[in-house]
Amino acid sequence: MDNRSRTKEPAIARYAGPCLFAIASLVLAAFPLVPQLFGPGKGKDYPLWFEVGQWVLQGRELYDEQFRFLYTPFAALILAGFSYFGQTGTVVLLTIVNISSWFITIKTSDRLAAEIRPLPWWAPIIPSSLSIFFVYDIFLLGQPNLMLLALMLCGFCLLQVGRPSLAGALFATATAIKAFPITIVPYLVFRRYWCALASMIAFTLVFLLLVPAPFRGFHRNVEELQVWFQGMILSRDENNFSRRPERNWGWKNQSLYVITHRLTRPVHYRTEGSDEEPVFINLIDLGYKGADFVYFCVATIIGLSFIWLTPARRHRTLRSDAAELAILICLVLIGSPVTYSYYFVWLLFPLTVLVYRAVSTTERNVRRRTWTLIGAAMTLFAVGVNSHYLQVAGNSLWATALIVVGLVWHMRLDSSPPSEAKPNIG
Numbered sequence: 001m002d003n004r005s006r007t008k009e010p011a012i013a014r015y016a017g018p019c020l021f022a023i024a025s026l027v028l029a030a031f032p033l034v035p036q037l038f039g040p041g042k043g044k045d046y047p048l049w050f051e052v053g054q055w056v057l058q059g060r061e062l063y064d065e066q067f068r069f070l071y072t073p074f075a076a077l078i079l080a081g082f083s084y085f086g087q088t089g090t091v092v093l094l095t096i097v098n099i100s101s102w103f104i105t106i107k108t109s110d111r112l113a114a115e116i117r118p119l120p121w122w123a124p125i126i127p128s129s130l131s132i133f134f135v136y137d138i139f140l141l142g143q144p145n146l147m148l149l150a151l152m153l154c155g156f157c158l159l160q161v162g163r164p165s166l167a168g169a170l171f172a173t174a175t176a177i178k179a180f181p182i183t184i185v186p187y188l189v190f191r192r193y194w195c196a197l198a199s200m201i202a203f204t205l206v207f208l209l210l211v212p213a214p215f216r217g218f219h220r221n222v223e224e225l226q227v228w229f230q231g232m233i234l235s236r237d238e239n240n241f242s243r244r245p246e247r248n249w250g251w252k253n254q255s256l257y258v259i260t261h262r263l264t265r266p267v268h269y270r271t272e273g274s275d276e277e278p279v280f281i282n283l284i285d286l287g288y289k290g291a292d293f294v295y296f297c298v299a300t301i302i303g304l305s306f307i308w309l310t311p312a313r314r315h316r317t318l319r320s321d322a323a324e325l326a327i328l329i330c331l332v333l334i335g336s337p338v339t340y341s342y343y344f345v346w347l348l349f350p351l352t353v354l355v356y357r358a359v360s361t362t363e364r365n366v367r368r369r370t371w372t373l374i375g376a377a378m379t380l381f382a383v384g385v386n387s388h389y390l391q392v393a394g395n396s397l398w399a400t401a402l403i404v405v406g407l408v409w410h411m412r413l414d415s416s417p418p419s420e421a422k423p424n425i426g
Contacts, residue, residue: 264284
């Protein structure tokens, strides 16, 4: 429930947001649905999701030498439910899931932003507008990242209202589908959300080991889970990781891990089906192990800096917690070894926090600097669209870093001395 007054809003304030969301959803839904319903069928990942669901329904193996399916047996079981309704039904249902996830993400972002001041009617529209191309990628490709964000934000909302067990279950669901949300675990330890942590671990094991067992058989499921873990988590060397040697080191991957390797050792970034001569951007050559060491050091520094900069428990407020959670979302995003463009749909919540602060603050300098930072970050995203060189240098990573800088600034501004502290999520 929005805690800002809506009683005397003009009609445009009440209906503009829902109408624009409905129009945008219809337009985005057309990209997968029109080719599927009236054309040769939708491409990208949609046919694979249908095929994987059919594998489960037919009792076939999930993983072979090509390793076409990169997710867990639990994710395959979910796809089987969609695939039961045919290929068209799969595309329709996945599109509905994406629309619902987008709606839930907007609502939970609004709630978690903890903005108690009245906002103009257009303020909640701006974050989705800034993220629209990432949302477009989700609909175009059929990826689940928007759904994963919705699960994580719902989990944070449950933490706020004192339901840590349910929050942990939602975190576990996201982790069991696509492993990278597991990086939230150090944060749960740091903030001592022991119940949420225990629930997340327990439900992750249930989803991975027990839920597929009635359909796949317990021993078969364990074997497939081992194959997935070996292929996706442990498969890593200087030429390959996560079973995608011709893609994961390429220019589309904007993760902190890969950018660090590109800058510290010769990594040919034009590897996707290209016969071109190798092109490198490394500043130094530390070799594979040296680059791994640099990444470990950088990641450790970022993690310790996050701990050092977050307000102490007695200084936390709902507004500082909003910025803190937004920073966490950014760190989980860039902490994934694979971070393609559609992953950055997770910035919808961090952008919501920054936009709300820029709109609501009464201090002119704070407002101007916040808008400038948002503009700089979005410009960095935009200039890399047609430039592989900027993308290989990590334009999206650095844009996210700018957003984190703004969130840290507002987190510190919004924290209070003990006598002024407000209720928080912990």
